[in-house]
Amino acid sequence: MENFIFNIPTRAYFGKGQIENLASGVKEFGGSRVLLTYGGGSIKSNGIYQAVIDQLNGAGIFYIELSGIKPNPPIEDVYEGVRLMKENNLDFIVAVGGGSALDAAKAIAAGAKYDGDVFDLISGKVAVNDATPLATVLTMAGTGSELDMGGVITVGENHKKYAIIHPLLNPKFSILDPEYTFTVNEHHSMAGCSDILSHLMEQYLRPDIGCDVPDRMNEGIMKVVLDNAPKIKENPNDYIARANIMWASSMALAGFQFMMGKKFGAFPVHAMGHELSSLNDMTHGVTLALITPSWMRYTLKNAPEFTPMFARFARNIFEILETDDVKAANEGIEKLEHFYEIIGMPKNMREAGVSEDELKYLADKATEFGDIGTMTPITKTEALEIYTMAW
Amino acid sequence: MENFIFNIPTRAYFGKGQIENLASGVKEFGGSRVLLTYGGGSIKSNGIYQAVIDQLNGAGIFYIELSGIKPNPPIEDVYEGVRLMKENNLDFIVAVGGGSALDAAKAIAAGAKYDGDVFDLISGKVAVNDATPLATVLTMAGTGSELDMGGVITVGENHKKYAIIHPLLNPKFSILDPEYTFTVNEHHSMAGCSDILSHLMEQYLRPDIGCDVPDRMNEGIMKVVLDNAPKIKENPNDYIARANIMWASSMALAGFQFMMGKKFGAFPVHAMGHELSSLNDMTHGVTLALITPSWMRYTLKNAPEFTPMFARFARNIFEILETDDVKAANEGIEKLEHFYEIIGMPKNMREAGVSEDELKYLADKATEFGDIGTMTPITKTEALEIYTMAW
Numbered sequence: 001m002e003n004f005i006f007n008i009p010t011r012a013y014f015g016k017g018q019i020e021n022l023a024s025g026v027k028e029f030g031g032s033r034v035l036l037t038y039g040g041g042s043i044k045s046n047g048i049y050q051a052v053i054d055q056l057n058g059a060g061i062f063y064i065e066l067s068g069i070k071p072n073p074p075i076e077d078v079y080e081g082v083r084l085m086k087e088n089n090l091d092f093i094v095a096v097g098g099g100s101a102l103d104a105a106k107a108i109a110a111g112a113k114y115d116g117d118v119f120d121l122i123s124g125k126v127a128v129n130d131a132t133p134l135a136t137v138l139t140m141a142g143t144g145s146e147l148d149m150g151g152v153i154t155v156g157e158n159h160k161k162y163a164i165i166h167p168l169l170n171p172k173f174s175i176l177d178p179e180y181t182f183t184v185n186e187h188h189s190m191a192g193c194s195d196i197l198s199h200l201m202e203q204y205l206r207p208d209i210g211c212d213v214p215d216r217m218n219e220g221i222m223k224v225v226l227d228n229a230p231k232i233k234e235n236p237n238d239y240i241a242r243a244n245i246m247w248a249s250s251m252a253l254a255g256f257q258f259m260m261g262k263k264f265g266a267f268p269v270h271a272m273g274h275e276l277s278s279l280n281d282m283t284h285g286v287t288l289a290l291i292t293p294s295w296m297r298y299t300l301k302n303a304p305e306f307t308p309m310f311a312r313f314a315r316n317i318f319e320i321l322e323t324d325d326v327k328a329a330n331e332g333i334e335k336l337e338h339f340y341e342i343i344g345m346p347k348n349m350r351e352a353g354v355s356e357d358e359l360k361y362l363a364d365k366a367t368e369f370g371d372i373g374t375m376t377p378i379t380k381t382e383a384l385e386i387y388t389m390a391w
Numbered sequence: 392m393e394n395f396i397f398n399i400p401t402r403a404y405f406g407k408g409q410i411e412n413l414a415s416g417v418k419e420f421g422g423s424r425v426l427l428t429y430g431g432g433s434i435k436s437n438g439i440y441q442a443v444i445d446q447l448n449g450a451g452i453f454y455i456e457l458s459g460i461k462p463n464p465p466i467e468d469v470y471e472g473v474r475l476m477k478e479n480n481l482d483f484i485v486a487v488g489g490g491s492a493l494d495a496a497k498a499i500a501a502g503a504k505y506d507g508d509v510f511d512l513i514s515g516k517v518a519v520n521d522a523t524p525l526a527t528v529l530t531m532a533g534t535g536s537e538l539d540m541g542g543v544i545t546v547g548e549n550h551k552k553y554a555i556i557h558p559l560l561n562p563k564f565s566i567l568d569p570e571y572t573f574t575v576n577e578h579h580s581m582a583g584c585s586d587i588l589s590h591l592m593e594q595y596l597r598p599d600i601g602c603d604v605p606d607r608m609n610e611g612i613m614k615v616v617l618d619n620a621p622k623i624k625e626n627p628n629d630y631i632a633r634a635n636i637m638w639a640s641s642m643a644l645a646g647f648q649f650m651m652g653k654k655f656g657a658f659p660v661h662a663m664g665h666e667l668s669s670l671n672d673m674t675h676g677v678t679l680a681l682i683t684p685s686w687m688r689y690t691l692k693n694a695p696e697f698t699p700m701f702a703r704f705a706r707n708i709f710e711i712l713e714t715d716d717v718k719a720a721n722e723g724i725e726k727l728e729h730f731y732e733i734i735g736m737p738k739n740m741r742e743a744g745v746s747e748d749e750l751k752y753l754a755d756k757a758t759e760f761g762d763i764g765t766m767t768p769i770t771k772t773e774a775l776e777i778y779t780m781a782w
Contacts, residue, residue: 001634003406006641008399014651015394210631212618213638216611224603240601243392247604247651250397260405260638 001210001261008254010147011173014247016239018175019051019137022094023059029133029172031092034063035085037105038096039070046183048139052096064088069097072154072161072277072284073104075119081108082118085132093134095171098184098192099143099284102136103151106169109134121164122153128166136174140184141246142192142285144199144253146174152274158365159278176250178243182236189236190343191285193229193245197222197339198288199252202267203259205296205309207375211261217251219316224248226317229343269295271372272383275365280354289345290352294389296333300326303376349391359387392601392652399645401538402564405638407630409566410442410528413485414450420524420563422483425454426476428496429487430461437574439530443487455479460488463545463552463668463675464495466510472499473509476523484525486562489575489583490534490675493527494542497560500525512555513544519557527565531575532637533583533676535590535644537565543665549756550669567641569634573627580627581734582676584620584636588613588730589679590643593658594650596687596700598766602652610707615639617708620734660686662763663774666756671745680736681743685780687724691717694767740782750778 013021026034034056043049056063064084069077084090085108095105111118113130120126138146145151150165181189204218224244231241272295273287300310311325314332322328346352363384372378378386404412417425425447434440447454455475460468475481476499484503486496502509504521511517529537536542541556572580595609615635622632663686664678691701702716705723713719737743754775763769769777 001406001631003404003409006403006405012397013394014397015392018394210635212615212635213612213642216615217608217642218611220607220609220611221604224607227603240392243652244601244603251604251608261634 001208002263004260006260007167008147009167009170009172010254012147012176012250013173014176015243016177016179018177019055021173022052022055022135022137022175023061025135025173026056026061026092026094027059029092029135031133031135032061033088033090033092034061035066035081035090035093035108036063036096037066037069037081037093037101037108039068039098039101042183043096043139046180048096048137048180052094052137056094063094064090069101069104071100072152072159072281073100073107075107075122075153075155077104078107078111078118078122078153081105082111085112091132093132094137095134096137096139098138098140099145099152102138102143102145102171103153105134105136106131106145106151107153107164108132109169110164110166119155122155122162124162128164128168131166131168133172134169136171137180138174138176138246139180140188140192141181141242141249142195144196144249146171146176147250147254154278160365161274161278174250176246178239178246181242181246184236186233186236186344188283189232190229190345191283192249193225193232193343194285194289194340194345196245196249196252197225198269198273198285198292200225201292201313202269203262205299205313205375206262206265207306208262214260214262221248221251222317226339229339233343266372266374268372268374268378272362272366272386275362276349276354278365279358279362280352282352286345286352289340290349290390291386293333293337293340294386296336298382298386298389299375300329302382306375349387354391356391359384359391362387392599393654395651397651398558399538400558400561400563401645403538403567403641404564405567406634407568407570409568410446412564413443413446413526413528413566414452416526416564417447417452417483417485418450420483420526422524422526423452424479424481424483425452426457426472426481426484426499427454427487428457428460428472428484428492428499430459430489430492433574434487434530437571439487439528439571443485443528447485454485455481460492460495462491463543463550463672464491464498466498466513466544466546468495469498469502469509469513469544472496473502476503482523484523485528486525487528487530489529489531490536490543493529493534493536493562494544496525496527497522497536497542498544498555499523500560501555501557510546513546513553515553515555519555519559522557522559524563527562528571529565529567529637530571531579531583532572532633532640533586535587535640537562537567538641538645545669551756552665552669565641567637569630569637572633572637575627577624577627577735579674580623581620581736582674583640584616584623584734585676585680585731585736587636587640587643588616589660589664589676589683591616592683592704593660594653596690596704596766597653597656598697599653605651605653612639612642613708617730620730624734657763657765659763659765659769663753663757663777666753667740667745669756670749670753671743673743677736677743680731681740681781682777684724684728684731685777687720687727689773689777689780690766691720693773697766740778745782747782750775750782753778
């Protein structure tokens with residue numbers, strides 16, 4: 001068990017009508033000139049945009065809008081935000097949306113306080129050491145960006161994804177109204193659930209022992225996802241199910257809380273999934289569903305010493321009674337695949353439209369900065385094997 | 392599901408040797424003149440006291456000591472602390488100890504910033520609206536005071552317990568080194584485990600539905616307590632078990648996190664337990680073990696509509712497979728009693744030395760401010776029935 005620092009600096013206002021805390025929150029944290037960022041136009045048709053500007057206008061808070069933040073947000077959107085911040089002396093950011101709008105806002109927050117090119121911060125060449133305070137209004141559950149310290153930005157022709165991570169990027173507060181997610185379509189709702197589950201599995205399935213608190217809490221949240229995702233599929237306006245998924249999403253990554261005592265480090269499935277969505281503009285959560293079972297089978301085969309961890313996952317999450325660890329572990333993977341099927345994830349990369357000749361490229365890119373493995377090394381060769389299994 | 396605000400303003404430094412962050416933390420939060428509070432002399436014999444003053448001396452931080460904070464801390468200790476704060480212009484508190492030293496420090500923190508009698512704040516007559524920043528060095532796991540916003544103070548001849556609760560009383564930071572709990576004796580270690588379990592059960596067994604996230608996380612932490620308490624009994628120097636219990640304690644009450652979406656309100660078992668320890672100076676965790684099973688049986692009998700909740704508790708915590716809810720619920724209570732037996736809690740109030748003629752007095756006192764029930768009303772009559780069942 002590793003030493004750790006636990007710190008969740010973000011305050012969450014959770015529930016119906018919590019938007020009423022937006023303006024007072026902005027003022028509490030010193031905001032008077034706001035950059036309001038959001039993605040496509042959906043927030044204009046579902047009333048969320050109106051509720052946000054009613055808050056800002058009602059409190060006489062000046063704001064400038066940056067709309068059209070793209071999914072898998074590209075660095076160009078970040079540059080535009082940083083320019084607006086600097087040219088207009090803005091002192092606060094309100095990001096409305098899902099992971100993309102929030103992640104872009106975090107990079108903008110860091111860039112606004114940096115004299116050089118914000119890519120220095122995104123690439124990790126220069127450490128973040130200041131950031132504009134930001135708040136978020138969440139409209140889609142999955143990434144956990146609303147309560148965590150990280151954001152993922154896409155850079156360059158190859159759509160390389162970089163994670164910018166720093167405690168200064170934790171939102172000051174986030175508004176989580178489950179009703180705001182009622183209009184998210186089934187595909188994106190279910191992909192969000194896949195993303196949450198992956199965050200949990202990537203923290204749970206690691207070579208650390210004795211970390212009962214994070215592991216047991218993690219198991220609990222995994223069950224919440226398994227129980228509630230199908231209810232949303234059945235009825236997208238199920239408030240309780242939407243609320244449980246929204247809060248599961250936040251809890252799954254808040255301050256990376258399930259790493260408490262576990263080693264920080266790679267999220268191999270995310271690393272491989274990012275390349276897949278970079279290349280094919282595939283929804284992030286879908287890529288994770290495609291990769292996870294193959295990563296599990298690969299690890300089981302090549303690192304048999306960790307079989308008990310996969311067996312524990314199978315037993316504690318899917319209530320598998322099988323006493324043989326290898327059999328239990330494999331049954332667990334099958335149950336997970338069954339869950340992915342229930343929530344409408346594609347069966348394999350082939351079915352998802354990836355062509356076989358892309359696999360080598362994907363393996364190259366996923367490992368270009370080195371080993372991304374946790375229980376086994378994952379360099380180019382291993383990544384190719386996993387991608388091929390998932391194809 | 393209720394709306395809620397999630398906010399855990401305390402930073403935790405967890406692990407071996409984390410005391411090294413004490414002085415820098417005090418300075419970060421503006422401390423330059425410190426009140427150092429602690430209980431009996433145990434921290435002088437086990438080296439913790441020396442480590443603390445080495446930190447303060449090493450950083451040139453001025454401090455005044457208030458030692459001898461008593462268990463179930465009396466308001467007189469708080470008065471003394473407030474006097475020292477005011478007379479010496481102190482601007483920070485470092486509390487070293489278990490729940491008593493920490494709870495007293497919270498009341499002192501509020502009293503130091505209040506012109507009137509601190510009892511006004513403790514009794515709730517006047518709301519807390521300012522407090523000296525404080526930090527804690529935990530030496531005993533159980534109360535959760537290190538990451539929460541509350542403290543319990545004993546007042547007057549009748550040893551009445553009052554809870555002072557306000558977000559300003561959250562420690563700025565807490566140092567949690569599991570090794571610091573190695574020397575806690577078996578009785579107090581196990582009573583601490585009983586306290587943690589009770590915090591969890593009092594948040595779990597409530598008439599709220601659909602709150603999957605807090606309930607599932609709560610189930611996870613309950614299992615951590617059941618799994619690790621016996622390991623500490625077996626080997627008090629088991630670092631992993633001590634660490635799991637210490638962190639379970641913090642997580643069980645941090646920002647009352649398991650209330651997320653559940654209704655705030657009474658903790659009936661705590662209310663009844665407090666009277667028991669007031670009257671007999673009995674260890675807090677022991678009183679909870681004495682009351683809980685009777686409270687459960689009373690509730691099962693008188694509020695059958697909540698039977699499914701007790702059955703869920705039995706099935707999810709003790710893996711009881713019984714399909715009949717009433718039978719499952721009762722089996723769960725028996726399993727809980729078995730756990731209490733394993734960790735050495737007395738079987739009933741009689742065995743714990745309470746005389747039968749005290750029961751009426753206890754019931755009176757526990758309900759003197761009104762109904763303390765959650766699933767059923769608990770006024771004097773019901774409290775007497777529960778105490779009698781527990782006797």
